[in-house]
Amino acid sequence: MLRLPSFTYLQPRTLHEALAMKTDAGPDGMYVAGGTDLYPNMKRRHQEPRTVISLMGIPELAQIGMRNAQCGIGPCVTLTTVSGHPTIRDDYAAVAHAAGLVSTPLLRNMGTLGGNLCLDTRCNYYNQTYEWRQAIDFCMKKDGHICWVAPSSPRCWAVSSSDVAPVMVALGADYVLVGPGGERVVPAARFYHNDGINYLTKQPDEVLWEVRLPRPDGWDAVYHKLRRRDSFDFPVLGVAAWVRWEGGRGTRDEGRVAEARIVLGGVASWPQEVPEAGAALVGTDLSDEGVAAAADAAYRPAKPMDNTDFDLSWRKQMTRVYVSRALAELRRRRLPPAR
Amino acid sequence: MASAEQGLRVVGKALRKVDATAKVTGTTKFADDLFLPRMLYARLLRSPHAHARIRSIDTTQATTLTGVKAVLTGKDLPIPFGILPVSQDEHALALDKVRFVGDPVAAVAATSEETAAAALARIAVQYEPLRPVTDAEDALAHPEPRIHEYGDQGNMHKLIHLEFGDVEEGFRDADLVREDTFFFEGSTHLPMEQHAAVADWSADGKLTLWSSTQTPHYVHRALAKVLELSPARIRVVACPNGGGFGGKSDPFSHEIVAAKLAMVTGRPVKITLTREEVFYCHRGRHPTLMWVKTGVKKDGAITGMHFRSLLDGGGYGSYGVASTYYTGALQTVTYHVPRYKFQGARAFTNKPPCGPKRGHGTPQPRFALEVHLDKIAEQLGLDPAELRLKHLVPPNSITANWLRVGTMGLGRCIEKVVQGSGWKDKFRKLPTGKGIGLACSSYITGAGLPIYWNAMPHSGVQLKCDRGGGVTAFCGSTEIGQGSDSVLAAIVAEVLGLDPLDVAVVTGDTDLTPVDLGSYSSRVTLMTGNAAIQAAERARDIIARHAAAKLDVSPERVAFAAGRVFDVERPERGLTFADAVQLAEAAEGTVGTVGSYTPPPSPGTYRGAGVGPSPAYSYSACVAEVDVDPATGIVRVPKIWIAHDVGRAINAATVMGQIEGSVYMGLGEALMEEMAYRGNRNVVHKIPSLLEYKSPTTLEMCDVVTYVVEDPDPNGPFGAKECGQGPLLPVPPAVANAVYDAVGVRIDEVPITPEKVFKALRRKEKGEAPRFGPAAFPDIAWPEATRVPPPWEGGDGKAVPLTPGASPGKTRSRKPRARARGR
């Protein structure tokens, strides 16, 4: 079978210890949480840390708490917990839903929110064994020089494949990072980079310490996912749609969209916000015309490449369909329930 | 003696499999679960080139690594092998050439798997790349450089041309003549257990190989040949297979290499393939391009059929010659075809070799034929179920290509699914987006001929009756999860009146068991079953003779049931089975018997008549219901109704399991499975992993309503026919026909992916042909036809001798087009 390379495994009990261990290990050290992304990658020699520092023994990282009516989720909370937590389900249904759509129950029991948000980008020229990659003489993302998806391109187009990240960007969540130099807070959107190799703005020694969700007041969000098999596939397209209603949430009267964000997963190296699509919705009541304009706006910049499941032109076509469906769901949720 | 037929006590019941508890509690020992003292671990170095000559191999750096005990290259195993005598084209390790990315080149045995892997990285191989052949049409267009030095022409491995009656005359008689082109994508078996083998070379010069193989007998022969050992010095033990589906039916490099490494090092050697390597072993479904032309009368009666297939064979022969014949063999056993012409071609390409996957060579033509008939029915304004029912092949008849059909339950199967699914109220009546489709099929119950020519039985059983009342059945058959051990126990138990759990089965061991050819071609229940009946009846005769004397009745009055041997007219007078065995043993010595089975000879004797004949044909009919999302093209299959004519179910539960399992596998091929390669990137397999090679999981599986139709066949044990492969066949065409019913587009190829449905729907919107599928079949230089008159034209099953000079030799001359399969 495919074997892991040998490595040193460390289990810090405090954040301080973890940071010190990482400093000692230098560039050869990596953090791990559930390991459902890192260990398969190590087997295929994508990531080759000689020291692996587990964050799972640090109690603060596995908590969910409320501060100033804002929900804070520790990165080591498992996806199973995120998807089943009452507060998250009630006030941040899109987050719970997206977390529940990740892979299989087994992987959600192991996989964490932090790991999901820091997930390595994916490409089917890259997510292959060393021997397979040798047969194409490797690629730019690891061990090689060229990008086989776009051979004349100077960059890597590996795909952001996290289900929860687009929702975080759409919601406008904040990530709290702690590194040797202290703490900083970055908006989710600025945590990601549209580059398949340098896909995070996080420094390698920084730990994602907490994810802060905005107060649940007057906005609503949904997440729709396209994939071959609902049983365990990664998204080939994710649509996170967020709107703030004039007059706020809970008011059931006819209202208009004050602000909106559409964020696409699976089509770029980062969760791709499409500002034109959001703008097209402002002032509408999510009527069919408004939805169509937004779907069209989202379709245009979506640039899937030939490196995931499905044909790329079909995937591009599907952005229109999935954005429309996500917005239709938001509209339905807005209407009073049938009596 | 009272016949067991009167009241069956075991046969037909839904009994627990004899190995079920071990399987579900995880105690079954698969090959990878075996650990021997001082065992070494082997790994294979595989080619990173699709097509290349090997210039040199330097293993020095590997040999010197601590922990490495032996390194092998092609030179160490120079004798070729292959499953078919006509395709001895494989080497355990490439000798001078590699033929696909993943072709094994060198092997290492070391004290750990990690060390073996590290040693592989230190082997330096110099290659001289050659132009790779990416698919069958590329092979037609590029006869050079040749992948193999043998084959019918250039890179065409095999060309077949058979004609049974004058089809042109058939077309002239027809009211409608229709032509269609289809493509069936390649797919792989995906057994849960990766191939594994353990070899041991004993101090007294005897080799033992434990392997996850479906065909220990053929592995035995290959080892003897390549290792130049007497077969008497080799023992092959087939471990329980964690699924096979045809993917473990060839002798494989890793088996031969493990054996050789054990011989070289004097230590046991284990090799377990990675999932990626299992994709490279492959031997799965041939990607097949097909063209079919059929003439029909107004009522749907077929007047003639012409079928062409072009198979993409991959880098080696494997079972490919048989697979190619199979794409043309069984068109005639479902609906009456009075005149039939078949042209089949198999190409060598630089990809993992294709071979037998569940349904071996027949799901592809069945897909084409059943969709083609659906189109014909629509053109004639007939209900497709009615059309089929009207023109069934009669039971006990001989087809145009000289196959002998015995019992034929297809009519009852069609009636079952038509009624169960509410077909008449749904067909062409459901709202847009919902559809229903029907298809049928047939499959062989065991190939009529062995893989290598010989006149010996195909299956043998030895029975030993113990004084304690237990019975042991020894048979070469191989348990691959399909339940063959349970069938063997059930049949012996039925004849001897025992509980199946009191029958010990020893199977798949060339030292201990008589030969059974293996778990392929749906042959095991029928062939081992008949051999087991013969052995058990012989034992029953011996035991009955002595029990009769003791009971003072004639042997005819002795019955066997519930562990007793008794007077059938006064059942209270009797003895236990154990006591009866003791009487017999005291009188005659050890009670042991043998039984064997050879299929009846086939009426066809022309060249090529060896593929297709079978002691019995199973039949299936299937109705699929689909939901098609017109905005995306995504197809979901909520429900399938399937009826299968199994002759008689030996175990009602395992028959259901095989039928549902076949539906499941058929659904994967219908909707998503694809052996995809990157032709422009060194022909690498695009997705050799369980995550990215898309196959349904239980959550994608539809509801299945199964009807078991029992029409006992005189050739089957208790009337049993096959059920492990046939029910897969009608699923892909039923789904395709249902998609058409739902949204009015024809998807003439599988898998029926959302992209294809979406494209066809857009074409329909634009007023173009509402279809997705191959455009044309390329021109191929077919050899002259072998002409065999069908039975009703006074033939005798032989080919008409060629008249010298009468024919131009080749039936066409245009140059093959490079890319005829434009979409």
Ligand SMILES: Cc1cc2nc3c(=O)[nH]c(=O)nc-3n(C[C@H](O)[C@H](O)[C@H](O)COP(=O)(O)OP(=O)(O)OC[C@H]3O[C@@H](n4cnc5c(N)ncnc54)[C@H](O)[C@@H]3O)c2cc1C
């Ligand atoms: C078969 C399969 C299917 C999958 N399907 C999906 C899917 O459908 N959708 C999806 O989104 N994902 C999917 N995944 C990916 C993965 O399982 C999940 O994204 C999971 O949430 C990752 O979390 P983890 O804790 O296991 O990550 P890990 O493997 O532990 O870590 C992933 C990365 O994040 C870094 N990291 C983790 N925590 C922190 C932290 N607190 N601070 C700094 N860095 C950190 C690690 O260094 C590593 O680089 C799938 C994986 C597999 C194997």
Ligand code: SF4
């Ligand atoms: S996008 Fe290009 S560089 Fe990036 S992983 Fe894929 S092939 Fe490699």
